[in-house]
Amino acid sequence: MKFFIDTANLEQIKEAQDMGILDGVTTNPSLMAKEGITGTNNILKHYVDICNIVDGDVSAEVISTDFDGMVREGEALAELHEQIVIKLPMIKDGIKACKYFSDRGIKTNVTLVFSPGQALLAAKAGATYVSPFIGRLDDISTDGLNLIAEIRHIYDNYGFETQILAASVRHTMHVIDCAKLGSDVMTGPLSSITGLLKHPLTDIGLEKFLADYKKGN
Numbered sequence: 001m002k003f004f005i006d007t008a009n010l011e012q013i014k015e016a017q018d019m020g021i022l023d024g025v026t027t028n029p030s031l032m033a034k035e036g037i038t039g040t041n042n043i044l045k046h047y048v049d050i051c052n053i054v055d056g057d058v059s060a061e062v063i064s065t066d067f068d069g070m071v072r073e074g075e076a077l078a079e080l081h082e083q084i085v086i087k088l089p090m091i092k093d094g095i096k097a098c099k100y101f102s103d104r105g106i107k108t109n110v111t112l113v114f115s116p117g118q119a120l121l122a123a124k125a126g127a128t129y130v131s132p133f134i135g136r137l138d139d140i141s142t143d144g145l146n147l148i149a150e151i152r153h154i155y156d157n158y159g160f161e162t163q164i165l166a167a168s169v170r171h172t173m174h175v176i177d178c179a180k181l182g183s184d185v186m187t188g189p190l191s192s193i194t195g196l197l198k199h200p201l202t203d204i205g206l207e208k209f210l211a212d213y214k215k216g217n
């Protein structure tokens with residue numbers, strides 16, 4: 001399973017990249033605003049800064065909600081850097097724009113996906129990635145992980161190549177469960193990645209190894 005980090009924070013992106021396990025980055029307008037990145041020029045520059053840190057795909061979201069606007073914005077974003085993936089909302093014009101970009105070999109990520117039917121449409125439109133938001137489903141007492149399982153089942157039935165990018169991942173158990181279910185990618189906060197390192201027996205074992213080494217030296 002690929003690991004993407006879901007942030008626009010350059011320090012956190014660098015930390016994950018330095019671990020050597022990062023496969024890409026996802027952003028959205030809310031994550032940009034959280035880092036204080038506002039104004040079109042600053043946002044575009046920030047995407048380039050992110051691309052210069054990581055080796056993999058970097059999702060950059062359009063803010064237009066009409067087909068022409070999405071195409072105009074998406075083409076400008078794609079020009080920024082070869083690692084940019086155009087992130088499009090799961091609405092009718094977003095699906096139309098997804099088909100437009102996939103026909104032209106430009107990578108896409110269809111976001112704000114909350115149902116298997118929406119994921120099926122994204123795959124039909126040739127999306128590179130589909131982003132089911134599992135945490136936000138959990139927030140409303142609906143099993144987010146079950147959506148990953150349903151999409152996996154549908155995609156495998158027909159050999160769709162669209163990659164399932166589990167989004168709105170909140171913690172380590174989401175990461176592990178996504179891996180068990182065969183999600184192609186997960187995107188989460190840095191804590192959902194570094195949390196995987198933790199086990200008390202690792203810490204106790206290491207402490208003992210080092211103490212025993214010191215006894216003999």
Ligand code: G3P
Pocket residue numbers: 006026028031133135136167168169170187
């Ligand atoms: O990847 C989508 C993500 O940014 C949404 O996460 O935690 O706001 O539901 P969250």
